[in-house]
Amino acid sequence: MKQLNKELEQQISLALRRAQQAGHLPDFEIPVIPVLPPKRDDQGDLAYPAMGLAKLARKNPLEIANLIAAELGGLAFLERVEVAPPGFINFSLCDDYLRAQVGQIIREGERCFQLDIGVGKRAQVEFVSANPSGPITIGHTRNAVVGDAMARLLEAAGYDVQREYYYNNAxxxxxxxxxxxxxxxxxxxxxxxxxxxxxxxxxxxxxxxxxxxxxxxxxxxxxxxxxxxxxxxSRMFDWIRRSLAAIDITHDRFYNETSLFESGAIWRVLDEMRANDHIYEAAHWEGADEAEIADVTSKGYQPATWFRSTTFGDEKDRVMVKSDGAPTYTLPDIAYHRDKLGRGFDLAINVLGTDHFSQAQVVQYGLQAMGLDPAPIRVIFIQMVRAVRWNDELGEYEAVKQSKRAGDFDSLDDLVEMTSPDAVRYHMLARSPNSQLDFDVDQVVKQTNDNPVYYIQNAYVRCAGIFREADERGLVDDDADLSLLGSDELRFIRKVMELGNVIEQAVTNGEPQKIAFFAHELAAVFHPIYDKVRVLHSEVPPDVAKARLRFYRAAGVVFHRLLRLMGMTAPERM
RNA sequence: GCCCCUGUAGCUCAGUGGACAGAGCACCGGUCUUCUAAACCGUUGGUCGCAGGUUCGAGUCCUGCCAGGGGCGCCA
Known part of the structure; x- marks a missing residue:
């Protein structure tokens, strides 16, 4: 399925080039200004702000917009191209094109809105990576949900994806x-x-x-x-796998930090860094001030092995091998990422808690110290998550105590038990990973329209209900005449057409929460239409009923796709 | 000492440098003889924390401040 905004961006570039060649515009390098859905309905389906070209073209934006519009030529999927002050070009999709998408979505099924930006590329997502010393906590859960959603979105973008879990059992x-x-x-x-x-x-x-x-x-x-x-x-790992499986998360590979010790990889890394003159032995780092030296002296540290990370912009050098001869966790971490880079991933995403912020930076410096390019590695940082409850007496939210008393909890298992796998997945996902999250357990449990989980799933359930009833009545829609679809149905398809762009944005910016927001928005477009646009009603003529049934099939496909992208189930009934 | 996050409607939050800042909840009032009302329709609600700056244009970018939350510095 084509991404129309990309198509338009390309066409606009070509139009600008033609305007330049015809001498209507001066010669300048054409910048990429994104084509986006406008805020209001009367501004078309997609819009391009030509104001961004005013300075380059030394012309007023309205004039530029008109020039582009004139050069655009006929595009089959467009009904209307309108120029609006102060310099927007508003594009409206034509109804026939939208109707055709209904059939297209049904044909593509689970692969609808599959992108090609990752085709032929390999991506890795490393996530959870908790050491097997206890159950999966709420914090790990958020990491798991975000990581797995990223993996699913990367798959939707065309990447071949590996899910990896890195752990230390030494x-x-x-x-x-x-x-x-x-x-x-x-x-x-x-x-x-x-x-x-x-x-x-x-x-x-x-x-x-x-x-x-x-x-x-x-x-x-x-x-x-x-x-x-x-x-x-072994008990802990069984437990961890079981907990994650309960919310439909599995890893392809478990990578053991200990193996980097056993193979000697960490010492080879140290040697390489030393060969490049980035390593030294000292009781304190080279740039330490008097207070720091006094502190180190009072602790009685013997000389340690330091990485001169300040060469790469770090605020201080870092210990690689402690004064007692044991490596810090940084050294194997660098070795691990060197191995990762060596495995040839085009993209390697690390999902890490913010407490690893400096650590992730030092790893990058370490890779640079070996002359490697850390560019394929991208880190998504997860901020703190708390389980909270509304305290009516205090009039504020209160963290749920992490005790063993009944009703209190701090593990994924407890969270699932109190709510549901789908609720955990949705609510852990629907917030920017890099923002702190308060997980309101009472809210999440509620089966009302407070809760987007059921609001979205109900859209799918409603489609499924129509299909069941249609089957019973023997209504067939293969030969439906889609020209009988009305403006309400087409409004839904218009919204659906944004999905490709949402997936792309989620993948390229590391923002998996976008898919959760989009799913909710789409459900909000769906439900009023469901109320209004009936299929199996005595007053609906048979050919119209067929067309509408066809429409709901497409809607069902899209909601199923969205729910699976979020790792949620798509129930047939609720 | 350094770093990160948050501040937008009563509450929870969207908002890709673009047009008149949006949802949901809550409140109030309506809607099931027709595919499940976990739904729909309507009304109310704003000093985008404060002050400068950049820009044709700032909720969005920069600087400073205020308030709240969290992290790091020979443990992983």
Whole structure:
């Protein structure tokens, strides 16, 4: 399906070129000014502001707009081209073209509005990437929803997409986790041991320990923490996969940070950076001021291995290998991204919490230090998300406490249990990733028109209801005469025609929330039409009923497509 | 010390440098003998935080300020 705004941008460029060649306009490089849907209905379906050319052309914008309009020539999909002050060109799509799209959408089905901008290209989305030390939290959930939606949108844009999960099962945290489970297990056996405050306090470890006692009895009594680490890691990953699967999210590949240690990749990275003279050994970084040096001295640090990241614009140099000889997480992170670049993705999107902001920057500097171009890597930062509830007494929203008490929660599982997978997906998506999100749990649970989840799904349900009834009555629409469609139906198709552009914008700007807003807008155009434009009504003539049924088939295809792009279900009934 | 986010209607939020700033909710009043009313129709509602600047044009870009939230600096 063509993207009409792109087509018009091209045609306008050609028209401008012709006007220049004819001497109506001076010679200048033609800028790309986007053709967009205007704000008001009486301004056509798409508009081009020629005001942006006034300075270049040294002419008044209205005149330029007229020149372009004159040079445009007949475009089959246009009904009208109007010039409006102060210099807009307003384009109106012609009805026959819109009617033809009904058939086109039905023919293309799930691939309708599939773009070609990513065809032949490979993209990767790395998301979630939580270490297997506990359940998927609300924060991880937002990351998961945004990452998976991006992956789906990239697929819709034509990319071949891989979903990857990067995790670390080495490191101190996992050791502490293993020890924590060991202690919980011993407690279950009745031993008098206490869990230190810096160990994992989560109730889930008690549950796993209790299960272990049930399954294995005292058999693990003399095992060391490593055994328990192995057990807890595999349990945690089973849990994580199950939680994500419940909201229809799966990864193609799990990439283990530890493998970068085992293969020696991290040391090769360090060597390369050192060979390029970006590495040095020192007790403090080269630009440290007196206060910093005093601080480091008081901590008694031995010399560490530093990356001179300030060369690339960093505010300070970064430790690669700590004074105790262990690498910081930055070094394997750089090695991982080098490996990623080496796998030849045209686009590699990282979905990261904002606490990784500096980290992501240092990784890019690290890649540059090895002479690599980090351009294919793009980061989508996820701001904090809180679960909140309205507190009537205080008259304000209040964060839901992250305790184990009934009704409070802090995991994806609890969130799904309290609401639904579809509600979680929609509400986690429908906000700019880079804005903080308050997830109002009471609002999300509501099955009323407060809730866009049901508003959008109901549009699909209503289509499905018509199809069921039409089937029963034996109404066939294959041979429908689409010229019988009225202005209401065409208004819906006009709105639908924006979808390609919405997908493109979501993909190129890393703004998956756009699809959620569009779905809601489209449903808002749909519902009044559903009320008004009946199919199976005694007063509707049979040929009109056929045409309308055909129209609702197209609408159903589009809503199904939208819901799947958001990872939501398209129920036949509600 | 440095960085990020937010501030638009009573509330939750849209708004790609363009035309008269928009939805939903809430409030009030209507609509089911016709494909499910989780819907529809109508009314009300604005100092786009403040002040400068850039621009033919600023809610949008720049600078400064005010208010709120969050993060980072040999843990990952």
């Amino acid at each position: 490191g101190n945290q996992m050791i502490v986790l293993g020890k924590s489970l060991m202690l919980r297990y011993l407690q279950q056996l009745g031993e008098d041991v206490t869990l230190p405050a810096d160990h994992y306090q989560g109730a889930y470890l008690i549950e796993i320990a209790a299960e272990l006692v049930k399954q294995r009895g005292e058999a693990l009594k003399d095992e060391n923490w490593e055994t328990f680490k192995g057990i807890v890691e």
